[in-house]
Amino acid sequence: MKRVGIIGGLGPESTVEYYQTFIKKFQNKMNSNKVLPELFINSINMYNIFRFIDENKMTDLIDYVGQAAQKLEEIGADVVVISANTPHIVFADVQNKVNVPMISIVEATYEKAVEQGMKKVGLLGTKFTMEHDFFKKPFLANEKEVIVPNEQDQMFIHEKIVEELENGIVKQETKEAFLRVINTMMEEENIDGLILGCTELPMILNDQDVTLPLLNTTEIHIDTMIEHVF
Template identity: 60%
Template structure:
């Protein structure tokens, strides 16, 4: 059984979701509640990540993540994941600099979009995720279009993620506003699916909230982790 090393704390709420879901799916696969997976979590500081990106210090961010993954390798992890979308802005460099395999939440989401036959998807997440190309390019390389909300909508989505969701706060008014933004993207941009491109977004947007197909990056990543643990 391969041991997972997870860079967590990005933020704490989604790290808890990863941990609990991995345990649940592991036990389901094993057919017993009396087994638990052996894994390692290195919880780092998401506010340092935001600071690196705000200052455009991507080298500093890469160094921070490489150090976090090297720590996981030292304690015995066979492979690693970063349990957040935003830090994947430097994923390629990080992956090249570490010795154990690191599995990208972005690449796994692209694979799922291909399975579902989606062609033009909306992307919501932190402002860093929406305004940069690290999430869009892998989709475009496979002939898919990624659409982001307007500048004003992006600002609202980002502020609520940082002020509310990262702190475990689920506000019904925020949810209604998020859903309205997605509906506007359907009408305005003709999207045929939406990427929940922040691992806290599934706290507030549920599968039955929209008729539109959702690419829940958190669940997609967790499903892949379970596959890898048993591979």
């Protein structure tokens, strides 16, 4: 049985979700609630991530996340994951800093979109995830479209993620505003799916809120982790 290492704290709310959901899915796979997986969590500072990207200090970002991955490898992790979407902007560089495999949330989400036959998907996340192309690359390389909100809506969504969701705050008014953005994307762009490209977004949005399929990157990532553990 492989031991997974989680780079967490990106933010704390989703790290807790990763831990609890991974255990539940592991126990379901084992068909027993009397077994627990062995795993490691290295919780780092999400605000350093935001600062490095905002200041375009990609070398510092690679070193910071890379050192977190190396520590997990040193203490015995057989596979490593980053429990957030935004730091995957340097995923390939971080993978090069460790000898154990890493599981990409981007690739796992792309594969799920293919499985569901999606061709034109919307993407919500931090401004870094929406404005950079790291999440879009596998889709665009395979003739699929990725649509993001306009710049004003991107800034609004980013602010609410950082100021509210990352701190465990869920407001109905924020949810309604997010749904207005999504409805605009559906009406104007005719998207056939929506990527919740921030691991905190499932706190405020779920399948009952919209009429199109949601790609919950947190759940998709954890499902892929389970596949790699056995």
